[in-house]
Amino acid sequence: MAGIYIYDIINILWIHHSRNGRIKVKLLKIISIIVTLIVFVYIYNYDQISKFRVRDIRIDSKKVRNNLKITQISDFHSNDLIDLEKMEDKIKKFDPDIIVLTGDIIDSNDIELDAVIKLFETLSRLDKNIYFVQGNHEARQELYKDLKDEMKRLEIIILEDNSATITVNNEKINITGLKFHSKSREYNEVIYYQEAIKDLNLDYYNVLLRHSPNNVENILSGKEDLILSGHTHGGQIRLPLIGAVVAPGQGFFPEYDKGIFRTNDTILYIDSGLGNSAAPIRAFNPVQISNIIIEPEK
Missing domain, CATH: 1.20.5 (Single alpha-helices involved in coiled-coils or other helix-helix interfaces)
Structure with missing residues (x-):
């Protein structure tokens, strides 16, 4: 009209x-x-929504003697515009020790899993340990059980309020994953988290995978070295010199939008993701994956 x-x-x-x-x-x-x-x-x-960039992140720590390399993929939202062959090539060249998927790999509106299965199969060809944590879109998606079945078929490790200790380059690393807890249940998350880490040797390097960075400070034990999150999409629309316009759960001009945030000895890193929710719109904020190197403190 x-x-x-x-x-x-x-x-x-x-x-x-x-x-x-x-x-x-x-x-x-x-x-x-x-x-x-x-x-x-x-x-x-x-x-902005289809040509992914690779963000290189370097973090130092006095708790590691050798480099640890992690590729983080977040908030894919079944984005079938992504060139998965190019992604496979980029990750292969980086040669990470592990790959982590920090939630919202599917979208709550999905009626099938084709795009996600293609992503999983692409990553599985790299022959790396892959760790997954649930996001808010998985938490309310009827296809989540089918998604978990596909991950089990491809030997992707699902962390839902539990932990794993792995050895990488002669280093012991703790990886803990928390599934998405709605705001009304966040008070229980402290209990779930403490239960997940109670048997760990916290003198090892500790990585926490938690989809949302919102209110993360409320659950911390003080032993976390690196927290990897997504959820915000970097605000999707960003303004030069200002940053994100809005982020879920934080409102306008959020504090935690994308990138590195430090609290004492804990580093929170927020990846702005490979997809979009609500609307396929981005500005000054292209879709991305992150290649992270944790190296000995000099």
Whole structure:
């Protein structure tokens, strides 16, 4: 309907000013500018939501003697625009010790799992241990049981309020994963977390996988070295010099949007994700994966 109204207005102006060639030229210029802007915005947004970047992160720690390399993938939201062959190549060149999936790999609106299965099969070809934690979209998705079956088939390790201790480059590493707990149940998360880590040697390097960074400070034991999260999408739309406009659970101009945040000896890293929810729109914030190197403190 809006297009019909615009056409009618242009037609009236054209007829009314048909004797004035200059008006017609100006009108054509305005239309040309509007069309050019629309095309530019479309091309720019398509690049932002489909052409993933690789973000390289380096963290030092006095608790490791050898490098630990982690690839983090978050908030895929079944984004079938992602070039998975290119991603496989990028990760293969980085050669991580482990791959972590920090939630919202599916979207709550999905009716099938094709895009996610393709992602899982791509990552499985890399022959790395893959660890998964649940996000809010998995928590409310009827297909989550089917998703878990696919992960088990491909030997992806699901962490739901539990932990694993692994050996990487002669280093013992604790990895704990918390499934998504709604705000009304966050008070229970402290109990689940303490139960998950009670048998760990916390003198090892400790990695916590938690989909949302919101209120993470409420559950910490003080022994966490690295927390890997997603959820925020970096705000999807960011403004230069300002950052994210809005993030779920934090409102406008959130504190925790993307990147590294430090609290004492604990580092929180938020990956802005490979997909989008609500609307496929991004600005100054392209989709990404993160290659993280934890190296000995010098």
